Amino acid sequence: MARWRTRSRAAGCGAGREGRGTVRTVRDVRDTRAGRTAKTKDEAPDLPGVWSAYGVLLQHLRKRAGLNQQQLGDAIGYSLEQVASVEQGRRPAKAAFTTAAERVLKAGGVLDVLQDEVDRAKLPRFFRNFALIEAEVVSRFSYDPLLVPGLLQTEGYARAVFAGHCPPLSEEIIDRHTEARLSRQKLLARVPMAELSFIVSEEALRNPVADAEIMRGQWQRLLEVGALRNVEVQVMPASTGFHSGLNGPFLVLETNEHQQIGYVESQEVGCVVRDPAEVSAFGLRYGKLRSQALNAAESARLIEQLVGET
Structure with missing residues (x-):
């Protein structure tokens, strides 16, 4: 199984997304001359x-x-x-x-x-390092244009996302990744509380990732979480037109040491961004997106409409 090393954006890490994971980089080349050969299907799995x-x-x-x-x-x-x-x-x-x-x-x-x-350790390998950072944040702001963010997903929705993975995952791996994703949601109710903001596109909410019952449960979950004192859920309406989030999802975090960092992920390639100028740009974009999205009350009404339509 390939090993991954986290690299900063300054080191050339590619962009990416939070739908299925979060921190990764360049594949280690297995040097056969050094006695390290590629694993075959018959070899024992590389377990944590x-x-x-x-x-x-x-x-x-x-x-x-x-x-x-x-x-x-x-x-x-x-x-x-x-x-x-x-x-x-x-x-x-x-x-x-x-x-x-x-x-x-x-x-x-x-x-x-x-x-x-x-x-x-149940998380995808490339996401584990980021999960360590995420667990200790003071604040976490994310924009998700494609899927409901992992921290807000229900078990049924998360399982449907992993079941659609290409190449296909085994049922055991789907179970592990789903359990790990749900475990990350401890952050929502952690003490001391973290300040959490989620902007989700209307298209992501309407995308029928799973059947009607699971989608209804997912929308209801968003309403429940959005009512928490430390959580704000906003919807970016499909009618907004051009905005600064159209070039992809991203996160802006503040660590418990009050360091600002960014994170991007796509196609299971994730990148932690530490360069102050780039993280500042992320913050500016997120502020703009918050002003363009529906406010929390308007977003809740839209999600309630989706629940009523099913």
Whole structure:
């Protein structure tokens, strides 16, 4: 599986989008002369190290408690195969698994502290570094012209997006990416709260990514999130004409160290932008877009209309 290294825009990173991920760069060339050859389908998958670390710790706690894998599985409601897969690092633990294992093994929170890292490792490889930045932001402003932004997606909508991936993803990978996307949404209710602004194009909202029931649930989700004190959802109406967002999606973030950065992503190529002049331009464009989009109340009324039409 290819490795990716995050590069700044100054280093020549290409543009990109937040629909399915967020941080990536140039593919490492595997040098056969150095003994590194391309993986074949028969080779073991390159699984995240944190899954193995979690598994080793789980096995230690289980043995300390005097349980075998079957007994632990019975106690927490999982099969022998599932427990074995987690211990071997072949399958990531879900939050419910960790909660149950913590209780049965009296782990004192040592498994729970790894859960965020386990979840983050479910994300597409190129997006993981950006997810670390995103989790700690003071503010996050995004413009999305093509899809409902990942932080606002319902499970059904997210699953439909990943199911449409080309080349096709396995059901297991779709499950992992969906779980990881939903886990990122902790940012919406994180304490201390982050200031979050989303501008979504009307075309993105009307695009039937999934069936009518899922789309209705997605629009209702936007209304619910838009009512939060720290979240603003605005719709860019299709009738606006030319505006500065037509050249693609982008994000403007402020880190917990009060550093302003930008982010762009497209076709699973993401780029963190740190150059102050370029980030300043992102901020100016976003301010212009906010003035051109419907305000929060008008946007909510438009989304309510969409719900009523289905």
